[in-house]
Amino acid sequence: MEPGWLLWGAAVLLLLLHVLAELSPAVGFVLRLGWYCLLCVLGSLLAVPACLLLNGGRTVRNMRIIKNIVKAFKYFFGLKFEVKGLENFEVEGPAIVVSNHQSILDMMGLMEVLPDNCVQVGKKELLYTGIVGLIMYLGGVIFINRKSTTSAKMVMSEVAKTMVAENVKVWVYPEGTRNCTGDFLPFKKGAFHLAIQAQVPVIPVVYSSFTSFYNPKTKLFTSGKIKVEILPPIETKGLTSDDVSDLTDRCYHTMRETFFVLSGRPSPSEQWGPDQPDVWCGTALLV
Numbered sequence: 001m002e003p004g005w006l007l008w009g010a011a012v013l014l015l016l017l018h019v020l021a022e023l024s025p026a027v028g029f030v031l032r033l034g035w036y037c038l039l040c041v042l043g044s045l046l047a048v049p050a051c052l053l054l055n056g057g058r059t060v061r062n063m064r065i066i067k068n069i070v071k072a073f074k075y076f077f078g079l080k081f082e083v084k085g086l087e088n089f090e091v092e093g094p095a096i097v098v099s100n101h102q103s104i105l106d107m108m109g110l111m112e113v114l115p116d117n118c119v120q121v122g123k124k125e126l127l128y129t130g131i132v133g134l135i136m137y138l139g140g141v142i143f144i145n146r147k148s149t150t151s152a153k154m155v156m157s158e159v160a161k162t163m164v165a166e167n168v169k170v171w172v173y174p175e176g177t178r179n180c181t182g183d184f185l186p187f188k189k190g191a192f193h194l195a196i197q198a199q200v201p202v203i204p205v206v207y208s209s210f211t212s213f214y215n216p217k218t219k220l221f222t223s224g225k226i227k228v229e230i231l232p233p234i235e236t237k238g239l240t241s242d243d244v245s246d247l248t249d250r251c252y253h254t255m256r257e258t259f260f261v262l263s264g265r266p267s268p269s270e271q272w273g274p275d276q277p278d279v280w281c282g283t284a285l286l287v
């Protein structure tokens with residue numbers, strides 16, 4: 001087929017998709033989410049050779065390459081980030097970063113603020129998403145098996161040693177799963193065990209609620225603004241395993257309070273629970 005016809009075909013297809021998306025929010029939602037996944041695949045196709053050529057294999061240095069590519073994604077979706085407190089990342093040495101996790105779109109918010117030398121903890125299933133899994137592996141993502149507490153704890157304990165030896169920050173989503181309910185899930189304690197075992201500070205990062213522009217239940221995915229706040233580090237020097245619960249609670253309450261402020265919603269004490277408890281925030285692929 002002639003290239004001219006191909007271009008015409010692509011233009012007509014894009015126009016059709018655009019009209020469909022405008023006519024039906026559900027179609028628009030699926031198309032936008034599909035486009036996001038396609039961007040992740042295309043970005044990975046670009047990043048994998050760059051990471052291999054420039055850094056030779058699996059290393060946290062690859063996160064810079066990944067970050068620079070992913071930071072461009074927001075323009076395709078009309079998303080704006082307003083970031084406060086970046087200076088709080090400037091701690092000497094390693095740290096545990098904890099943040100709320102609403103959707104697979106969080107990847108964009110993550111890369112918007114990701115400090116140097118920082119890797120994320122992710123579920124091992126992500127490793128099997130083809131080229132996207134490969135780029136995560138090359139970026140140094142630490143994969144855990146959520147179906148085995150013993151194995152997840154062993155991996156985390158190993159991380160406590162290596163992050164100090166290699167001066168790396170580790171980003172954990174303490175809710176342990178995506179949650180787009182407009183509130184927080186209870187925090188799991190792995191991140192806080194890790195911080196105390198390594199005697200490194202915890203840096204909380206809060207993203208405002210996505211529910212005004214992204215809601216899988218109502219098939220909403222439009223442009224929007226996300227407020228991000230990096231809170232001051234919480235020291236763990238001298239804390240022991242007895243302090244894990246207190247540290248977890250402290251982070252949870254500070255972050256949840258900040259979440260409601262950033263989201264322009266009444267403070268937690270004035271309301272109860274999630275506003276849409278059964279909102280599911282994912283794609284079937286990422287089970």
Ligand SMILES: CCCCC/C=C\C/C=C\CCCCCCCC(=O)SCCNC(=O)CCNC(=O)[C@H](O)C(C)(C)COP(=O)(O)OP(=O)(O)OC[C@H]1O[C@@H](n2cnc3c(N)ncnc32)[C@H](O)[C@@H]1OP(=O)(O)O
Nearest residue numbers: 040043044047069122123149152156176188189190191193
């Ligand atoms: C260029 C284009 C690129 C395109 C884009 C692609 C890629 C970009 C690259 C990188 C970005 C990657 C982003 C990845 C995001 C991934 C997000 C996720 O996958 S979130 C899901 C996975 N993460 C987590 O689950 C972390 C949070 N979970 C925990 O911390 C858990 O505690 C756990 C360690 C996983 C264990 O969980 P489990 O449910 O099995 O058990 P419990 O939490 O109930 O704990 C049981 C018990 O054990 C105690 N505990 C926990 N951890 C420890 C520990 N380390 N040491 C000792 N004890 C531990 C815990 O306190 C409980 O005891 P108790 O009840 O007595 O308190």
Ligand SMILES: CCCCCCCC/C=C\CCCCCCCC(=O)OC[C@@H](O)COP(=O)(O)O
Nearest residue numbers: 037040103104128129130132177178285286287
């Ligand atoms: C050979 C297999 C081919 C599969 C191709 C899959 C292509 C997938 C393409 C793009 C996927 C975008 C990946 C973005 C990564 C987002 C990470 C993420 O947010 O994972 C969710 C995880 O935190 C929690 O999972 P659950 O909420 O518990 O579930």
